[in-house]
Amino acid sequence: SKSAGRSCFHVYSAELKAEADQRNVLEVELREAIWREEIDVYYQPVTELSTGRVKSVEALARWRHPIRGFIPPAEFIAVAEAGGLIVELGNQVLAKACRDATTMPGDVKVAVNLSALQFAGANLVDIVTSALAQNGLPETRLELEITESVFLADTQENLKTLQRLKALGVSIALDDFGVGYSSLSYLTAFPFDKVKIDKSFIDRIDRCETVAVLKSIVQLAKALKLSIVAEGVETSAQIARLHSLGIALGQGYFFSRPVPLADLPLQSPVPRRG
């Protein structure tokens, strides 16, 4: 009946309102946390499968809410993007990652995620340049991870930004490859150094359809001289499959969860004297 429909609507809109209120509270609290520089950065190793050596670490933002504890990035990154906070948050992560990287061995790169909104910002190249300069971190030790969502906007402008970043000497990884708007043509159209194959493929790596897709990605990546990382590696069986596919790098809980800097399984560089 009509009245039942109406009351249903009331319940629904009350729920929506409660949800929206909660998001607003979260946004206000996140703004304060960013302002107080309370966003932590954890690191997860990317390991060379044949040697077990850590080649790079990915910086992942962590927010410990005073009451709710750790809030997953899947939740607060979206809030940051919607509330216009992502650029400031991302800049803080970039700065911390560059500072922390100076305490890591010189052959370990640090990878930082960039939101499409950061990428579209006019001064991204300046921000990256000064994060490196302020910490004395060589350009070659920074990698920036972007997703295909970056290319939904102005492609020509974004290509220019990529080229300017590459000209600095930083390397560029295409993240979450294989999901979303994914198209192999992105790999040829833009100057990436690395492609990170999404966890969903690694989860299904025992299926022959998946193996077929991975084989073609490997072939293309080799032709384009891109390195390949498998994301979300959890088992030794997956590693054996990756190995036989010729995928050289892996990242996932099998090796390490994301951890604070102090807990990273790395050798510290020999401290300088004087």
Ligand code: C2E
């Ligand atoms: P991502 O860039 O794809 O990062 C990898 C995510 O996979 C991380 O989740 C990591 O903890 C998780 N992961 C790694 N190995 C495994 C595994 O073996 N099993 C499982 N189940 N998960 C694994 P996290 O830290 O929760 O981050 C989620 C997403 O939030 C990231 O996905 C990234 O898109 C975004 N994010 C995190 N930090 C930042 C940041 O500083 N800036 C931006 N723009 N986005 C960020």
Ligand code: CA
């Ligand atoms: Ca990433």
Ligand code: CA
């Ligand atoms: Ca990813």
Ligand code: CA
């Ligand atoms: Ca992801």
